[in-house]
Amino acid sequence: MEYISGRYEILDNNDKIVCGKLYKARDLENDVLVYIQLLKDNKYISKSFLPNLIDESTMLNEINSYNIAKILDLGIHLSHEERYFYVVNEYFCGIELKKIIKGNYIDLNSIVTITKKILKTLDTGYSQGLYHGSLSEENIFVDENYNIKIYDYCITKANKGVNVRKDNCIAFLSPHQLNINYTDKESDFFTLGIILFDAIFKKMPFGIGKDEAEMLKLIDKGIDWNTVGINNENIALVNIVKKLTRRTEKYNGINEILIDLSNFMYVKADIEENEEIDEFDEEIDTQINKPKNKIFQKVMLLALTVTMLITVITQFR
Template sequence: MANVYLAHDEVLDRDVSVKLLRLDLRDDPNTQRRFEREAMAATQLNDPHIVGVYDIGEEHGMQFMVMQYVKGTDLKAYIKQHFPIPLPQVVDIMEQVLSAVETAHAHGIIHRDLKPQNILIDENKNIKITDFGIAIAAYQDSLTQTNTLMGSVHYLSPEQARGSIATKQSDIYSLGIILYELLTGTVPFEGETAVSIALKHFRDEIPSVRNKNRAIPQALENVVIKATAKDPADRYSSAKEMADDLRTSLDHSRDNEPRLTFNHDDDGETKVIELHHDAKPSKEEPKENHEEQKQPKRSHKITIAISSVVVLIAAAFGGWWYFGRTVVTPDIDGKSATQAERVLNAHHLQVGKITHQNSSTYGKNQVISSSPDASSKARIGSRVNLVVSSGVTKWTMADYVGSDYDSVASNLRDKGFKVEKKTVYSDKVEPGQIIKQNYAKGKVVKTANQTVLKFRPGRNQLRFLTLKVKILVRFKTSLIRTSCS
């Protein structure tokens, strides 16, 4: 329903995605409502695993949305390129997805179209969910237009396939199918038409992932089985419950777990249960037998004391079992210290000692290394020490005159320099290009407390901008709008 462009926010010096409603659909009320629903749903959600929306608006009758740019690919393409994916990474990907879905559900938003194509993965393997276009229209018929489900029918819950209203459990079913695809590289059901695939979802059992890969633990397959149960009541009650179960699915303590099955022998019909007379004390029972049933108060106290000891032992054992479990340390190299802490907390780990050192490879405040390092095991609740970059120690200054200010400033800041900008008027230099720098080419400069001054043209150059540029940047500054008009 839209075209998406990569753009650059000159005010905040960052890349963004601009989604522009297609011209041939801008007069379609259904498309307009879906576009508005996506904007409203996304702006309500603030989660590191959901693509953020920075701005929405309309220009010359065209609706647009400015969103966070995720440099990477979608999960569908990632699976094709990297399959088979290591099981710890599969669990990590799903935990991030579940975190985002849990946030959406907490705000009363059901995505309804969860699929790998709507899940983005960046260069650092961070996950972000996007496309909430049909999220809050949960009251509408899922099969009103069958042709529109071609891209989503592989992940459609049985109740949606029947035309019923989607619930949180519908999203959980889709998550189970996504987990199935991460483990096997394929979707469970294929067919010639969307209807034939939808029929399989509420008629056929999900194929066993262990039949395709015996290295998959039974505990992990059980997560797929429970998430994709035909009856929504048999599925996880929440995304958090699924995440909690998934988090321990690779633990050796669950190696002997049996295959999960559902017992539906009891169809819920009301039944009369007869009580046998011998369940009640007989009136003709000898008096001495009745008296034998009376327990002295002292025996009750002993029983209570023994029970208390058993409870304390069980609690101590449970605490030892929980905190004695291990998790795979995530890869946080290249992330900022804040991002690293968030990722570690999501894996039930804490940030330990932080040391700083200079680096010519990593930008300032980026994590150089961690201890224990990525992919190694660590106990739940343990601390991970970080080595964070202070930028380069010394830098041989290059000649930046005539270069683009934004890219040069970003590069120098990553190395630890403080960059200041002075705006001057010029009729000879293009807007955005550097006129002068306060350190000459070849000068060796220490980054600590050093400020590099950059000069760029001033406002008199803005009058030469075309109307096309004005449209692309109108949400960033009113100055350009005034100058162009």
């Protein structure tokens, strides 16, 4: 077992701890479950990060949103001459969105349901002047009823808008985060587009670069839409992804995205209804034609019998 600060016992770790990953742990002092993560001190992290995060977490907890994970404790953890920051969050009985996507447990309706909840949670933060800045499939948790809890709020803002570069996060960063370390709500929109693409097609839209420069080149190259299955059912959702991830003519706010998602659901429902009607019509047509087919068969059998009788009588004359 691994212990952080002598107080938090990590429960779901069988190997070396990965920095930035949320681990289920037990708070030995209060005997409750929590989530804890370690952030390795690196060149991207400001010297004022920890005091800033203490201030930001206080304001975050005052928002008191069910969908935003509260920060319960913060501190410094030293291990093998390495310096880490630890962040303790409230526990939520769900699983990472990444596991749902990679496990193929999600359909288009569920994708839209979860996306709407993510957007409404982001809107709650924006109303308080708080962007996220480090969204990924690993810090969005979903339960069996598709309720969500978003973690890592305030981490980027406490670091003066610079993403702290968690392990494997580079593929979720917006171009201006990669290029000039600037974060705003458009960064969240871009990241949401990446998550949506992966949820629909089970692959990252731009791939994963080894560093910022390569990742920017991949983004500039664009998404190869010929390699994915676009059809009548998902095309409206694909258009939302395109608008979230492009450089110009982007969404200006949450409501615009929610409207497009609602329109997608309306069109999808209409398509499904028409398909059900077509199937019903085919079934009715089959039922109507079935008696006709039986009558036709009887007539043909009678005609064949008469023909055979005439042939036999003719031969005996």
